[in-house]
Amino acid sequence: MKVSDMKHEDLMRELDEVPGVKEFMESFPVLIAHQIIARRIDLGWTQEELAKQVKIVTGDSMPQSTISRVEGASPGIKAETYEKILRTLGMKKLMIEFEDCPDAAQNEIHIRSGSFA
Template sequence: MNKKKFNKKHNNLMNLLDQVPGVNEHMNSFEVQMGKEIFQRRLELGLTQSELVEKILKQGDKITQATISKVECGDNTVGSDTYNKIFRALGDHIEIEIKFGEYPKRSRCEPVFT
């Protein structure tokens, strides 16, 4: 399959996924966004997941390639200590920008505390 045809099929699939309830929320979740950033940084540095594991082990921390994979896939069971190990190995300087959307409206079912 040529690249142009692949890109069209990929875009069609992504448009279809956008219509599935909960997909947008998941793709915009903290875990998925962090996974994307870590994946991009690892590629920028030219590292494989295994090479990243080796860097982390040399720091004196423990981690597995499976954990790196979970992080990059946006798994929601990853703890902050794991992120910190990875951040240190990828350059240690972390700049995280948080952007909030529209203020959420309160649900009718939600209790009001005074």
């Protein structure tokens, strides 16, 4: 099958086989980028309009290029940048789900009472 004939789902399955791709697609920057893009599109805003709204809501300037970097899941984005964008988009809460950690029971933590000097 030629790449041009592949459907999106087929391509994603193929990419899952490439080392590191699945981990990247499940990384925080990619997951949060998907949420930001979806919300921005729901609001009918361009990246430029979102950048202008960030200035209105937070008082801080943010260039469109930063919005593009966030939506492209670029590395090195500061938590403060995500916070400004999410607040501007009207984020109510952020839910984080954890998988069960099979080794957690083996990693016992012993706590002693007393003072630390």
